[in-house]
Amino acid sequence: MNTPQRLFALVVVLIGCAVVSLMAGVHWMSPADIGHAFWMPSATNVDDLVIRTTRLSRTVLAIVVGASLAVAGGILQTLTLNPLASPGILGINAGALLAVVLIATIDSVAAHLSPYIGAFVGAAVAAAVVWRLASYRQTAAPLHLILAGAALAALFGAISQALLVIDQHGLDTVLFWLAGSVAGRSLDTVWPLIAVAIIGLLVGIPLLRDLNLLATGNTVAAAAGLRLRRLQMLAMGVIVLLAGASVAMAGNVVFIGLVVPHIARRLLGADHRIWLPGAALIGMILTLMADVAARLLMAPSEVPIGVMTALIGAPVFIALVRRQGRGHA
Template identity: 40%
Template sequence: MLGRTFASWGEVVNAFLHYNPESTADVLIHTERLPRAIIGLVVGASLAIAGALMQALTRNPLASPSTFGINAGAIFFVVVASLMFSISDMTQLMWFAFAGALVAAIIVYGLGSIGRDGLTPIKIVLAGSAILALFTSFTQAMLVLNETGMQNVLFWLAGAIGGRTLEMLQPVLPLLTIAGVTALGMGRAINLFVTGEDIAKGMGQRVVLLKIVMGLTIVILAGGSVAIVGAVGFVGLFIPHMARALVGTDYRWIIPFSGALGGLLLMTADLIARLVIIPAEVPLGVITAFIGVPFFLYIARKGVTWK
């Protein structure tokens, strides 16, 4: 069975050069394997880049869309749309996911900025943890009150690439592409920003504008990813640290390397998810959590720097 779980390189090449709609292998590659690979690559890159931007924006090595409640906010809005308004259209749910991510990000940033000292790493962690718990409890309450609709949103909660198609990616891909290109173009500005806001302002940088652009980019990347595959955590947490270990502290390199490593990680996680309990699949979020939780604890214990 394992031998037929994945096509050989020869079958893949032949499926593209000499596609035969009557061939089971060719159809499987075009309708299942290729979409999974592309979606895993795009979503993994988006989550990792969002994590790198969040860590720079908040000056916190523990920042990521999953640990700061942005993914939880997106999931809650999707659950509300699905259970309360009976919305199942992918494009409509995408906008609900974006709205949830935006609301969660605004609340976390607002709570973390309260007080005389403004935004600090400790306050942003506390605010993110609180919002994560809040939206998670709201989501659970919604599912308890509407058990009949639980199956309709279960895949959003667990996270999965299986069953997604390239048609589902199409509404989100232009926004993710624009956000990704924008992030790549902010590397030099972020390098100046992370040296300190006072220094950046003294060098003529428009810090407020940079923060707004970074925040919107994070929301698009995180919200778009949740809209496609559901809740997949920890990719944005530890991938930026891996990128820093490889290329140093220059965000002109951290951001593209984070994208590449994030895409590779999610594709690998999807591969593992299909192998663990063949012929069934382990939820993708379980695999990324299994990898990410130990790294999360390591960062918390060692106090890894965010620069």
């Protein structure tokens, strides 16, 4: 199977997963029910309401979050030249969580700022601080980015825990971001974040060719005429838009940004113009299936989607670490 055929197969699988996501739940719907809900909806039909509100919103969110995290992780791995990098390593998740904790524990802030917007702002500020720390000596070296992100994530995490210990009433609000979930959100509420994620995906398209050069190493890329500083800033901006919006919409959904780029590269090759769009498709598929599994594993209760993606991603992460260790040896 050649590369175009593999991409087409991924699109077909994605459509199938989206249909399953609309069908799955404590009460299973049929494809006929889904067609009726979209083409002949009735205001008094409970199944139509469930599909058009609850299941449609979480399906759309899973698709957007999966694509955003996968692309953000892929760009970050190329930017840092580190195959174990992911959006969380820059402190983006920790920054978003700290913003949500502040909103939950400080009434004057909560009165003026939505937790969703606050999470995005916190993620963006965290990434900006990491970039500033890493580029203090005129260049953002890959190792500097990783170290600055890890340090800032630890600091933000400690502050968040301290605030929650002082005011435990905010813990219920924060649990959603800690565990990760695409349930319970209305599209009317999060559509600005969806728009931000789509903008981030579109802005990333012109960078694909330059990312191919960057993947060869900073020295080779600079010798080829690539403006490293400009590309690094643009790539970081895309990562902030994608990862920040994803964390704000779904909380701490782990391992998608780490694992999916590796799967995409093995399946589609090393050309960013091919494997990054493929990573977006794979990220959508995995996030949709993780959400379906989260609904069914302990029905009628639900497992947080962050737990399901961790169950999938943790073994792959361990395998990657062991492979990197053997490579260095």
